[in-house]
Amino acid sequence: MVPFGGWDMPVQYSGILEEHRAVRGSAGLFDISHMGEIEFRGPEALGAVQRLVTGDASRLQRGQVQYAALCYDNGTFVDDLTVYKVADNHYMFTVNASNIEKDYHWIKEHVTGGVEVRNISDETALLALQGPKAPEILRKLTPVDLSQIRYYWFQPGRVLDTDALISRTGYTGEDGFEIYLSAEKAESLWQRLLAEGRPFGLLPVGLGARDTLRLEAKMALYGNDIDDAHTVLEADLGWIVKFEKGDFIGRAALQQQQAAGLTRKLVGFEMVGRGIARPHYKVVADGQEIGEVTSGGPSPTLGKNIGLAYVGIAHATIGTEFDILIRGEPVRAKIVPVPFYKRKR
Numbered sequence: 001m002v003p004f005g006g007w008d009m010p011v012q013y014s015g016i017l018e019e020h021r022a023v024r025g026s027a028g029l030f031d032i033s034h035m036g037e038i039e040f041r042g043p044e045a046l047g048a049v050q051r052l053v054t055g056d057a058s059r060l061q062r063g064q065v066q067y068a069a070l071c072y073d074n075g076t077f078v079d080d081l082t083v084y085k086v087a088d089n090h091y092m093f094t095v096n097a098s099n100i101e102k103d104y105h106w107i108k109e110h111v112t113g114g115v116e117v118r119n120i121s122d123e124t125a126l127l128a129l130q131g132p133k134a135p136e137i138l139r140k141l142t143p144v145d146l147s148q149i150r151y152y153w154f155q156p157g158r159v160l161d162t163d164a165l166i167s168r169t170g171y172t173g174e175d176g177f178e179i180y181l182s183a184e185k186a187e188s189l190w191q192r193l194l195a196e197g198r199p200f201g202l203l204p205v206g207l208g209a210r211d212t213l214r215l216e217a218k219m220a221l222y223g224n225d226i227d228d229a230h231t232v233l234e235a236d237l238g239w240i241v242k243f244e245k246g247d248f249i250g251r252a253a254l255q256q257q258q259a260a261g262l263t264r265k266l267v268g269f270e271m272v273g274r275g276i277a278r279p280h281y282k283v284v285a286d287g288q289e290i291g292e293v294t295s296g297g298p299s300p301t302l303g304k305n306i307g308l309a310y311v312g313i314a315h316a317t318i319g320t321e322f323d324i325l326i327r328g329e330p331v332r333a334k335i336v337p338v339p340f341y342k343r344k345r
Helices: 016-025 045-052 097-110 134-139 183-200 207-216 251-260
Strands: 002-004 007-009 028-031 036-041 065-071 077-087 090-095 116-119 124-130 154-159 162-167 176-182 264-271 282-285 288-299 304-312 321-326 329-335
Touching: 016 028, 016 207, 028 183, 036 045, 036 097, 045 090, 045 097, 065 097, 077 097, 090 097, 097 116, 124 134, 124 183, 134 176, 134 183, 176 183, 207 288, 207 304, 264 321, 288 321, 304 321
Parallel strands: none
Antiparallel strands: 002 007, 028 124, 036 090, 036 116, 065 077, 077 090, 124 176, 154 162, 162 176, 264 304, 264 329, 282 288, 282 321, 288 304, 321 329
């Protein structure tokens, strides 16, 4: 157990490698109740959401989810989040655990009348069932037709004996579902999911395998790959910025940066030499420092050592090689296409 975002969280249950392979091959169960939920209700809810995030929430249909960023005026990250359209006048953000209070206060500062904003994190639990066997397992506990929930969509319904919201997004690169439910019902559902999933090879999964899984899928981690020192464009997330929707916080700075051209960018790399890159290791080329590693480690699926790093734009093309200083020694690495792992659909 380790402290994480104000919580005590399990790094592993049975072992990082075993848990990682369970998610890729069968299924894994994550307790991610540490994540935050912030709700918007009222006639001006859409306008408030539009002003806050980089995405275009006006394009969301009821029951649809969107990945977006909450930005400072300079285009760097307050947080990354998912936007849920529950109804025309009802939206929900799912935010990172370490940022709940910061995000909530930022939102309250920038939302005007006609919107009720509530932090419902304490009353909301969140379990994630991920892996190719996830639909078969969850189907045993809900009458909801899971085949009708498309990727980045959700549906309310009963799970076990309680009302829940079932979404299909994921942070592992695998198929799977998130189940939002009342906090007091979480433990009984957790136990039942483990029991139903055991014949399928389901394992509970901790932070360690969650990190290796999301890195293989090139899912950004707040505090490592994205933060208040890098913009959304530098983080290679330009696809979540919808300039055409109109004004939002950070828009002017991001437009200016886009017009001027990036000077650095987040890239994926694999180690050519022997060694494991870790966060904050320096990236060098021709004896000059050109960047820094943000995430790195072994890829159990690929059998390689991989990572993400911000590097100067002149060194940011696929195939470019550079050195990473591991305990002061240069070890060769090469930029490769991302995501590192993509599941077969």
